[in-house]
Amino acid sequence: xxxxxxxxxxxxxxxxxxxxxxxxxxxxxxxxxxxxxxxxxxxxxxxxxxxxxxxxxxxxxxxxxxxxxxxxxxxxxxxxxxxxxxxxxxxxxxxxxxxxxxxxxxxxxxxxxxxxxxxxxxxxxxxxxxxxxxxxxxxxxxxxxxxxxxxxxxxxxxxxxxxxxxxxxxxxxxxxxxxxxxxxxxxxxxxxxxxxxxxxxxxxxxxxxxxxxxxxxxxxxxxxxxxxxxxxxxxxxxxxxxxxxxxxxxxxx
Numbered sequence: 001x002x003x004x005x006x007x008x009x010x011x012x013x014x015x016x017x018x019x020x021x022x023x024x025x026x027x028x029x030x031x032x033x034x035x036x037x038x039x040x041x042x043x044x045x046x047x048x049x050x051x052x053x054x055x056x057x058x059x060x061x062x063x064x065x066x067x068x069x070x071x072x073x074x075x076x077x078x079x080x081x082x083x084x085x086x087x088x089x090x091x092x093x094x095x096x097x098x099x100x101x102x103x104x105x106x107x108x109x110x111x112x113x114x115x116x117x118x119x120x121x122x123x124x125x126x127x128x129x130x131x132x133x134x135x136x137x138x139x140x141x142x143x144x145x146x147x148x149x150x151x152x153x154x155x156x157x158x159x160x161x162x163x164x165x166x167x168x169x170x171x172x173x174x175x176x177x178x179x180x181x182x183x184x185x186x187x188x189x190x191x192x193x194x195x196x197x198x199x200x201x202x203x204x205x206x207x208x209x210x211x212x213x214x215x216x217x218x219x220x221x222x223x224x225x226x227x228x229x230x231x232x233x234x235x236x237x238x239x240x241x242x243x244x245x246x247x248x249x250x251x252x253x
Contacts (some may be wrong), residue, residue, distance in 0.1 A: 012161030021209055022098050027078050030176065042054055042057065042058050042062060045057060045061070045062055046058075046061075046208065047202075049061060049194055049199050049208060049209055049211070050199040050200060050201065050202040050203075050207040050208060050209075050210075051128050051207065051209075051211050052128065052129045052130070052203045052207070053128055053129055053130060053131065053133070055131070055133075056127050056128045056208075056211055056215060057128075057208070057211065059062060059133065059139060060127075060128075060133075060208075060210070060211045060214040060215055060218075061194045061208075061210070061211055061234070062207070064181075064192040064194075065181075065191070066194055067177075067214070067218070068177055068178070068181070068192070069219075070135075071173075071174060071177060071218055071221055072174065074221070074225050075170065075171075075174045075220065075221065075225065077229075078225045078228050078229050079171060081232050082227055082232060083183045084226065085232040085233070085235070085236055087235075093251040099159075101150075101151060101152065102154065103189075105150065105151060106151045106152065108150075108151070109147045109148070109150045109151025109152075110147075110148075110152070112147060112150050113144055113147040113148060113151070114144075116140060116143060116145035116147060117141060117143035117145075119140055120137045120138070120139075120140030120142075120143070120223070121137065121141060122137070122145055123136055123140055124137030124138065124141070124215065124216065124219035124223075125137075125205065125216075126205070127211075127212070127215040127219070128207065128208040128211045128212050129203060129204075129205070129207075132167060133215050133218070133219070133239075134214075134215045134216065134217070134218030134219035134220075134221075134222060135174055135219075136224025137219050137222075137223075138219045138220070138221070138223035138224075138225075139222060139223075139226055141219070141223040142222075142223050142226035142227045142230070143158070143226075145160070145161065145227055146227075146230060148160065150232070153233065154181060154238050157234075161227065161231065163228065163231060164229075166227045166228050167224070167228055167243065168224075169220050169221070169223070169224030170221055170224040170225045170226050170228055172220060172221075173217050173218065173220035173221025173222070173225075174217075174221050175221070176213075176216075176217035176220070177218065179219040180192065180196070180210055180213055180214055180217070183196055184196055184210075189204035192210075192214075193208070194208075194209040194211065196209065196210050197209045197210055197213075
């Protein structure tokens with residue numbers, strides 16, 4: 001495809017997108033008015049499926065297919081980073097040097113680590129009940145893991161960070177979301193339709209039908225993806241070096 005054809009494809013695509021955007025914007029209700037049709041419908045749907053957090057109901061029920069796209073973008077970004085930052089032939093891996101950590105930083109990080117980890121798991125587990133969910137909680141869980149790096153050092157982080165497990169967790173979270181959707185098709189309903197499980201009792205952990213399952217799948221995928229992503233950048237900074245053997249040293253290049 002020539003450059004001129006590519007430009008025409010870009011122009012036509014941009015014009016089509018602009019037309020759809022303008023058409024959608026013209027039909028929006030007036031800002032600040034008394035009518036809130038989208039909020040009212042979203043809240044009614046959340047209550048009908050006994051999901052206390054209306055935002056999670058929108059994310060994992062009413063717009064579950066959109067959330068699959070967002071999760072897949074993160075999955076693809078991490079996969080691309082792993083491929084791009086893999087160890088090249090002209091690079092070597094050196095053991096990380098010992099970095100001095102201020103005692104107060106060490107105490108603060110180690111004291112905060114279990115608290116942040118519990119908070120992250122709580123946010124994931126209660127995503128259908130209170131603000132938060134798999135995306136937010138997954139990032140918090142990954143942050144808790146890396147507090148060990150801030151408080152102790154890279155070697156301590158490596159001991160509790162089996163990369164194979166986190167890479168598998170990234171794939172499992174993505175696959176689990178897809179499988180819930182496929183299960184809906186096999187059950188005779190639409191892809192990702194919230195009809196597989198009973199809706200349970202309102203405002204309990206088992207409420208919301210498939211919302212807790214999708215929320216958990218996203219939490220596993222996001223937490224694992226962030227750990228894998230940060231590990232590749234840390235490897236480049238701490239371990240990977242292009243110096244000649246015998247003169248190599250760990251540390252930033």
